[in-house]
Amino acid sequence: MTDRATALTRTLIDNLRARTADDAAWLDAVESIAQDVLTVEKADPDFAAARVLERLAEPDRVIAFRVTWRDDAGAVQINRGWRVQQSNLLGPYKGGLRWHPDTTLPVLKSLAFEQVFKNALTGLPLGGAKGGADFDPRGRSPGEIERFAMAFMAELAPHIGPHRDVPAGDMGVGGRELGLLSRAWMNHAHAWGGALTGKPLCIGGSLLRAEATGYGLIFFLGAMLAASGDDIEGKRIALSGRGNVALHAARKARAMGGHVISLSARAGVWHAPDGFSDEALDWLAEATGDTAFSPPKRLGLSFQAGRKPWDLEPEIALPCATQNEIDADDARALIDGGCRYLAEGANMPLTPEAKAALAGAGIISAPGKASNAGGVAVSGLEMRQNAGFAHWSAARVEEKLREIMCAIHDRVAEEGRSAANGTPDYRKGANRAAYRRLAQAVIEGGAL
Numbered sequence: 001m002t003d004r005a006t007a008l009t010r011t012l013i014d015n016l017r018a019r020t021a022d023d024a025a026w027l028d029a030v031e032s033i034a035q036d037v038l039t040v041e042k043a044d045p046d047f048a049a050a051r052v053l054e055r056l057a058e059p060d061r062v063i064a065f066r067v068t069w070r071d072d073a074g075a076v077q078i079n080r081g082w083r084v085q086q087s088n089l090l091g092p093y094k095g096g097l098r099w100h101p102d103t104t105l106p107v108l109k110s111l112a113f114e115q116v117f118k119n120a121l122t123g124l125p126l127g128g129a130k131g132g133a134d135f136d137p138r139g140r141s142p143g144e145i146e147r148f149a150m151a152f153m154a155e156l157a158p159h160i161g162p163h164r165d166v167p168a169g170d171m172g173v174g175g176r177e178l179g180l181l182s183r184a185w186m187n188h189a190h191a192w193g194g195a196l197t198g199k200p201l202c203i204g205g206s207l208l209r210a211e212a213t214g215y216g217l218i219f220f221l222g223a224m225l226a227a228s229g230d231d232i233e234g235k236r237i238a239l240s241g242r243g244n245v246a247l248h249a250a251r252k253a254r255a256m257g258g259h260v261i262s263l264s265a266r267a268g269v270w271h272a273p274d275g276f277s278d279e280a281l282d283w284l285a286e287a288t289g290d291t292a293f294s295p296p297k298r299l300g301l302s303f304q305a306g307r308k309p310w311d312l313e314p315e316i317a318l319p320c321a322t323q324n325e326i327d328a329d330d331a332r333a334l335i336d337g338g339c340r341y342l343a344e345g346a347n348m349p350l351t352p353e354a355k356a357a358l359a360g361a362g363i364i365s366a367p368g369k370a371s372n373a374g375g376v377a378v379s380g381l382e383m384r385q386n387a388g389f390a391h392w393s394a395a396r397v398e399e400k401l402r403e404i405m406c407a408i409h410d411r412v413a414e415e416g417r418s419a420a421n422g423t424p425d426y427r428k429g430a431n432r433a434a435y436r437r438l439a440q441a442v443i444e445g446g447a448l
């Protein structure tokens, strides 16, 4: 080959290699659940003979596709798209779509595997899936997002449907994108129907879907505190993030009498020593760009650049920002500051080292697959409304959400109490409770 051919080939191969990951993320996810459930499996001859966990770890199928679209400059762009249909034992495949440049198949496989367990805990007829693309929507124009959405759905549409697979949003995919994707699916299927959840209200979305994860987190927290003879009233709560989950959790925590002392972004922390007022929450929800870093004095709020919320001595910690946001040092800061409860609003916000540190320190700590299941639970309620051609009131959705979160809590706490002889181990409890429901379904349906 000529030098030029070699150089060009190298660039192309390096490009492909950079987007090809090994299976580590998926194996980690399987390992962390295996530790909690394999003893349950071995204790039941039927579960053991059916090799339930190994079966659940393998996706039913993976759909992988190319998404080719044109940017505003007219250049051809090529992305990778996937849908991991992990398990439909309990209901249609269900889980979000993520558009983020770091998206790889092993990451989606690990999230789909987790989603199966989360969805099982809701008690609703929901299987588990996850999907997305290595597309970065940041900085893209509305026209580019629309063209990408159309090209993405042209590939995905034949594989989804209200009884088959019902995607929702996740990172980079919100209400607007779900509106575009829904329209594209309807054009493909020549049908109206709830093939996606998290849709805009006017095309069949549910009231409170946007609030669901944050509200659900606080309902779960309320049940967790009640189980320890405690309540939210007057507690100092450190929240991280300032997105959908964090802001709605903050509002509900405040409505239940908690003092929300922080919210955060990558750049730092908004600290409200006496707790956020409604006015301060409204202001932060609306503030854009650098104005967000200079709160008006009357709000009782300061912005502290480069800081995290975990050394503010909260009694309750609610990580609602992103994966791995709490490391071992943050965990130690929480312990030293007297934190007693933690519940995850984000998916997998604790590093393994942070998890180990917290477990040893007696902090009661709930995993996201239980405490942030409110989002997917209201997706389940959206599917129910679509199937019945109905729109429920916000009050009805909220009441159902509260019931579901309390039922998840009770299921997980009961399993977690028998796993730990005393204070419930919510992490073990969540994995075991979900496993039992899934294993039963494997057996009842015939192990193959």
Ligand code: GLU
Pocket: 094, 095, 096, 097, 166, 167, 168, 169, 170, 197, 347, 372, 373, 375, 376, 377, 379
């Ligand atoms: N992506 C969200 C989750 O992790 C929602 C999934 C859904 O509503 O299907 O639970």
